[in-house]
Amino acid sequence: MARLIISPEARGQLSAIAQVRWRLFVNSLRSIHGRVELFSRAFIGLGFAVVGFGGAFGLGAGAAFFISSDRAEWLALLLWPVFMFWQLFPVLATAFTENFDSSNLLRFPLSYPSYFAIRLAYGSFDPATALGVLWLSAMALGIGSARPDLFPWAALVLIVFGMLNILTGRVIFAWVERWLARRRTREILGVVFFLIIISFQFIGPLVNHYGEGPRPVPGHLLVRLLPLERLLPPGLAAAAIAEATRAQFKSAFGALLLLGSYGFVIAWLLHLRLRAQYRGENLSEAAKRSTSLAEKLPIRLGWKLPGFSSPVAAIFEKEFRYLSRSGPMLFTMIMPVVVLMIFRLTPSTSGSGDGFLVRAPDLAFPAGAAYALLVLTNLVYNNFGPDASGIQFFFAAPVRFRDILLAKNLVHAAVLALEASLVWLAVCFVFRRPSLDVTMATLAGLLFALLVNLTAGNMLSLSSPKKIDFGTFGRQRASNTTVFASFAVQIAVFGLAALTFLAARRHGQIWLATLIFFGLAAVAGAVYALALSRADNIAMARRETLIAELSRA
Amino acid sequence: MTAAAISTEHLTRRFGNLLAVDDVDLQVASGQFFGFLGPNGAGKSTTIKMLTGLLAPSSGRIEILGLGLAENPVEVKRQIGVVPEGMALFGRLTGAEYLNFAGRMYGLDRQTAAQRAAELLEFMQLADQPKTLVTDYSHGMQKKLALAAAVIHNPKILFLDEPFEGVDAIASGTLKAMLQRMISRGATIFLTSHVLEIVERLCSHVAIIHRGKLVAQGSLEELRAGVEAQAADALAANGVAGSAVTPSAQKLTLEQIFLRIVGGAQPTERELSWLG
Numbered sequence: 067m068a069r070l071i072i073s074p075e076a077r078g079q080l081s082a083i084a085q086v087r088w089r090l091f092v093n094s095l096r097s098i099h100g101r102v103e104l105f106s107r108a109f110i111g112l113g114f115a116v117v118g119f120g121g122a123f124g125l126g127a128g129a130a131f132f133i134s135s136d137r138a139e140w141l142a143l144l145l146w147p148v149f150m151f152w153q154l155f156p157v158l159a160t161a162f163t164e165n166f167d168s169s170n171l172l173r174f175p176l177s178y179p180s181y182f183a184i185r186l187a188y189g190s191f192d193p194a195t196a197l198g199v200l201w202l203s204a205m206a207l208g209i210g211s212a213r214p215d216l217f218p219w220a221a222l223v224l225i226v227f228g229m230l231n232i233l234t235g236r237v238i239f240a241w242v243e244r245w246l247a248r249r250r251t252r253e254i255l256g257v258v259f260f261l262i263i264i265s266f267q268f269i270g271p272l273v274n275h276y277g278e279g280p281r282p283v284p285g286h287l288l289v290r291l292l293p294l295e296r297l298l299p300p301g302l303a304a305a306a307i308a309e310a311t312r313a314q315f316k317s318a319f320g321a322l323l324l325l326g327s328y329g330f331v332i333a334w335l336l337h338l339r340l341r342a343q344y345r346g347e348n349l350s351e352a353a354k355r356s357t358s359l360a361e362k363l364p365i366r367l368g369w370k371l372p373g374f375s376s377p378v379a380a381i382f383e384k385e386f387r388y389l390s391r392s393g394p395m396l397f398t399m400i401m402p403v404v405v406l407m408i409f410r411l412t413p414s415t416s417g418s419g420d421g422f423l424v425r426a427p428d429l430a431f432p433a434g435a436a437y438a439l440l441v442l443t444n445l446v447y448n449n450f451g452p453d454a455s456g457i458q459f460f461f462a463a464p465v466r467f468r469d470i471l472l473a474k475n476l477v478h479a480a481v482l483a484l485e486a487s488l489v490w491l492a493v494c495f496v497f498r499r500p501s502l503d504v505t506m507a508t509l510a511g512l513l514f515a516l517l518v519n520l521t522a523g524n525m526l527s528l529s530s531p532k533k534i535d536f537g538t539f540g541r542q543r544a545s546n547t548t549v550f551a552s553f554a555v556q557i558a559v560f561g562l563a564a565l566t567f568l569a570a571r572r573h574g575q576i577w578l579a580t581l582i583f584f585g586l587a588a589v590a591g592a593v594y595a596l597a598l599s600r601a602d603n604i605a606m607a608r609r610e611t612l613i614a615e616l617s618r619a
Numbered sequence: 620m621t622a623a624a625i626s627t628e629h630l631t632r633r634f635g636n637l638l639a640v641d642d643v644d645l646q647v648a649s650g651q652f653f654g655f656l657g658p659n660g661a662g663k664s665t666t667i668k669m670l671t672g673l674l675a676p677s678s679g680r681i682e683i684l685g686l687g688l689a690e691n692p693v694e695v696k697r698q699i700g701v702v703p704e705g706m707a708l709f710g711r712l713t714g715a716e717y718l719n720f721a722g723r724m725y726g727l728d729r730q731t732a733a734q735r736a737a738e739l740l741e742f743m744q745l746a747d748q749p750k751t752l753v754t755d756y757s758h759g760m761q762k763k764l765a766l767a768a769a770v771i772h773n774p775k776i777l778f779l780d781e782p783f784e785g786v787d788a789i790a791s792g793t794l795k796a797m798l799q800r801m802i803s804r805g806a807t808i809f810l811t812s813h814v815l816e817i818v819e820r821l822c823s824h825v826a827i828i829h830r831g832k833l834v835a836q837g838s839l840e841e842l843r844a845g846v847e848a849q850a851a852d853a854l855a856a857n858g859v860a861g862s863a864v865t866p867s868a869q870k871l872t873l874e875q876i877f878l879r880i881v882g883g884a885q886p887t888e889r890e891l892s893w894l895g
Contacts, residue, residue, distance in 0.1 A: 365737045367729040368719050380723035384712060391711050391752075458707035459768075461673050463724040464696035610674060617705040 076180040083171070083184060099530065099547075099611060106546035118197045122204035129208035133216065138308035144205060145227065145300035152198040152231045153238060178344050185340055186236060195232060202228050209307065219310045219318070226325050227303040233332045234299075240339040299328055374473075377465045381473035388452055389445075389477070402438040402485060403492040406430060410496045427497040432508045432567060434489035436560060439515050442482050446523030447552045448545075449474050451534035455617040467528075467605040468598045475520045482516055503576040510583030511563045517590035521597045522555045528604050531615045562586075623682070624649040624776050624807040625670060630679035632665050639665045641831035642679070647809060647824070649684075649775075652802050654822035655811045658881055662831045663811040664704055664780055670809070671701045671778050684775060697726060700769035700777045706761055707768075710754030714745050714764050717753055718771055725772035732771070739767040743793060759790040766794055770801065777801065779810040783817055795821065819873035829881050843871050846879050 094100035125144050132140045171181065202224045210217030245251045295301045302325040309318035369386075371379035410424065449471065450457050460470055486509070493500055500508070530547040563583070570579035605612065625647035632640040640662040647653045657663045668674035670681060672692055681688040683695045701707075709717055715736050722732030740746040743763040745756075753764060762782065769777060777798075783791050798808055798821065812818050818825065819839065826836040835842055871879075 365733045366715070366719070367733050368723055370729065376723045376726065376728065380720050384709060384716075384720050387716060388709075388711050452711070453709060455705035455707055456709040458673060458701075458703045458705055459709070459721070459724075462671055462696060462699075462701040462703065462707065463721075464693045464726065465724055466693065606675070613673060 073177075076177060076183075079174070079176055079180055080184065097611075099545075102530075102547050103545060106550040109550060110546060114193050114197065118200050121197065122200050125201045126204035126208035126211075129205040130212040133209050133212035133307075133311065136311070138311045139304055141205070141307055142295065142301050142304035145303050148198055148201050148205075149231060149300045152194050153234055155194040156192055156235060156239070172344065172346060178341065181344050182337065182340055185240070185336075186232065192235075194235065198231055199228055213311065216307070216310060220307050223303050223306045223322055223325070226322060226329065227299060230299055230325065230329045230332065233329055233336060237332050237336045237339070240336060240343075244339060244342075297324075299325060302328070371476075374476075375469065377463075378469050378473045378476070381465075381470055382476055385474055385477040389481070392452075398441050398444065399481065399485060400488070401441055402434050402489050405437050406434050406489065406492050406496055409433070424497070427493075428501065428504050428571070430493045430497040431490060431500040431504055432511065434493060435486050435508050435512050436515075436563070438482060438485035438489055439512060439519065440556065442478060442485070442516075443519060443523070443552055443556070445481070446478055446519050447526050447548050448532055448534065449523065449527035450531050450612065450616055451527075453616065454533050457531075457612055457616045461605075461609055461613065467601040471524050471527075471598060471601050475524070478520060478523075479516065482512065486512060501576075503580065507567060507570070507576050507580040507583060510580045510587060511567060514583050514587040514590050515559045515563060517587055517594045518559050519555065521590065521594045522551065524597060524601060525604070526551055528601065528608050528612065531612050533616045533618060623647060624651070624684060625653075625809060626682040627670070628680045630666070630669065630681060631677050632662075632669060632674065633677045638831050640669070640676075640828075643828070643831075643833045645826060645833065645836070647807060649807050650802070650805055651807055651824045652798070652822045653807070653809045654818035654825045655809060655828065656815070656818060656825060656877060657811075657828035661828045663828060666828065667778055667780050667809070667811055668703070671699065671703065672696060673701075673703060697772075698775045700772065700774035702762075702765045702769045702777075702779045702782055704780045706765040708753050708761055708765060711752055713750060713752055714740055714756070714760075715749060717764065718768055721768035722771045727772060735771050736767075739771060742797070743767050758785045759787050762786050763790055763793065766797065770797070774806065776807045776809065779808065781812055782810060783812060783814055791817075815872075815874045815877060825873070827877060827880050835880050839873065839876075842876050842880075846871060846876050850879070 095104060125148070128144050129141060132138055132144075171184065176184075206217065206221045206224050209220040245254075296305055302321045306318050306321035306325060309315070309321060369379050369383040371382055374382070409430070450460075453460070460467070490500065490505070526548045530545045530551075532545045532548065566582050567576075567579045570576050570582075623646050625645060627643055627645040630640055630643040630645070631638070643662075643666065645666075655663055655666065665674065669676045670683070670688075672688060672695070684698055686695050686698075688695050709720070712720065718736035718739055719732050722735055723729065727735070737746070743766075745760060745763060745767075748756075753761065756764065762785065766779070766782065769779075779798075782794060786794065795817075802808060810818070810822070822839070824836075824838050825842060827834050827842075835845065837845070
């Protein structure tokens with residue numbers, strides 16, 4: 067395989083791909099949008115750098131401490147978070163991950179080993195890998211500083227562990243993408259994925275909750291699970307280093323061998339997927355033809371929205387249908403209720419006793435409502451993303467963009483109203499019924515925050531659109547500019563709302579917060595109306611960018 | 620004299636230094652089946668996008684049914700139907716939902732939109748897959764659906780960008796039947812296509828754009844006569860007289876006319892000598 071990869075032809079192909087990536091990057095800087103994206107990316111990169119170097123310092127120091135205090139097995143405590151981050155971050159934060167569309171390359175006479183190498187190389191350029199490598203390097207240095215003689219062995223083990231992480235990441239992406247290629251499996255996968263995320267959220271609170279009793283059953287369970295943990299990659303890497311500290315080289319080598327064999331199995335799984343892709347598998351969905359006339363649906367009238375024009379009602383209906391067909395999106399809608407449950411189960415971090423929201427249940431509704439709004443921002447900040455080339459229809463139709471955005475915003479408001487009601491009911495059951503003044507203040511604050519977010523979301527949707535492709539995984543769902551700007555808006559809005567609410571609460575004058583929020587909402591409403599009235603001009607001025615960005619293949 | 624269905628004056632579009640459409644004056648009378656031709660990159664799609672409001676002209680004026688597009692975009696769009704390059708479909712709706720939506724966006728009431736959507740699905744042979752999402756349609760089915768959405772409000776002018784691209788013979792027959800029916804009822808159709816045989820069979824009038832400039836415009840007979848006259852002039856200038864100048868008994872095809880106007884260069888022996 068190596069011989070083929072470095073053959074002159076393969077070398078030329080790899081160099082051509084690298085060159086084309088570079089040209090794509092350079093060409094993207096020709097537009098203002100591209101330059102703004104680069105700036106946003108640099109800013110986000112700065113955040114990653116802070117997290118990366120902070121984590122590296124902590125992990126390096128931790129590794130040095132465990133080795134010098136003769137607790138090398140405990141390295142697993144450091145390796146597990148690295149492993150989990152490396153595998154979960156790209157899945158959870160697809161906005162920062164760039165996956166690879168292999169179909170563009172398969173038309174060229176690329177050998178399979180070269181194709182495999184390219185797919186693998188792409189995995190080495192995402193933030194998770196960069197941070198993972200940095201952290202493992204820091205750990206190796208930490209171990210080396212505590213026991214210089216151990217450095218070469220620790221470095222070897224951590225290199226194998228790092229390679230395994232890269233392979234695992236690629237395997238996850240390759241297989242998930244295969245499932246995402248079909249709409250039905252895509253939706254099932256979305257729901258399963260969502261349930262996994264929820265179950266992860268519950269682990270900590272449940273362990274803490276039951277661990278406090280006279281018989282900490284899960285504690286026993288964890289002890290029983292420890293031998294299993296030692297057979298998994300982070301445990302094996304830790305064991306390989308720990309055995310070496312005790313000069314048990316046979317055991318150390320055995321652990322490393324097992325770690326390496328995991329790598330081979332994962333590489334084989336990756337090979338299965340990539341070979342199928344390389345051979346040109348066809349995952350397209352052919353439409354099923356009905357055979358009987360009885361299956362034809364009766365004529366159904368469109369929805370009617372009292373007080374609004376027919377086009378606004380039509381867009382409202384279309385948006386709801388889109389939402390109802392997005393399984394993962396629907397499931398994220400119940401996240402605020404789930405988060406409230408988690409808070410109900412989570413004990414205080416400062417010691418024994420109940421958690422924050424149990425001690426201050428009057429804050430449960432505001433907190434849940436704020437989270438509901440955060441979930442909604444997924445929809446608000448890239449309004450036209452799911453429409454893709456349908457954006458051309460909006461430009462060709464005799465409808466004003468203010469009406470299109472108004473209809474979309476009505477859906478957002480309806481979803482938020484529904485979510486707020488769910489949260490209110492959940493708070494009643496899980497904590498206690500929120501008082502009238504807290505309910506009013508929260509709703510007023512929500513109105514203000516919604517209007518600000520809708521205004522910012524509409525403007526960003528028009529100025530920085532990004533096509534959402536439901537069939538791909540790990541490609542950005544929003545532009546970096548949008549991610550950056552929406553983050554800034556959330557900090558400002560939630561900061562202001564939290565300060566206002568907490569100050570009013572401290573003085574026992576919640577109604578004052580309600581008044582302030584209504585005042586702010588009135589201002590935000592005026593700004594929203596103004597922005598909406600200018601939507602047509604902005605859309606017309608930006609139509610080329612909008613159509614080009616959303617209609618691209 | 621009635622206003623032209625489509626009229627442009629000095630229509631120009633620049634992309635940076637590139638002059639994609641250069642000072643185009645176009646006249647399409649009502650009821651014409653108008654073919655807009657040109658080699659790749661000549662400016663066809665740019666022109667059709669400007670005529671339908673999908674792209675702003677750098678300069679010049681567009682009038683549709685006597686109304687300025689820049690001043691009356693909504694009123695103009697109410698009168699026209701468009702099948703743009705990317706088809707402009709909403710993938711996560713069913714065919715019926717999409718047509719219903721399109722009808723209402725063009726101002727039809729709920730009852731009429733639903734009724735016409737059902738009729739169009741039946742006519743386009745798309746009614747037997749009522750629950751299939753548009754994203755799961757084949758390319759040909761999507762083309763038919765896009766055309767159905769463009770005509771649901773009974774537009775006076777229909778703009779079609781490459782309507783027959785990627786469409787099989789059966790679907791193509793359905794599309795042609797619908798277009799002929801619209802023409803017979805007084806609508807105007809403006810289409811771009813690379814399939815010159817189809818244009819020749821369907822269109823009464825043709826314009827040819829080359830390197831952004833309109834180089835020919837008129838009925839097929841006018842274009843043919845122009846090309847033959849040009850050929851005769853050229854022969855006469857070279858001193859060939861008599862019967863050699865007389866037009867041949869066999870009519871020039873649209874493809875021959877097109878090639879003579881645009882001037883497709885034939886590769887020399889030396890060019891691409893490594894190929895084959």
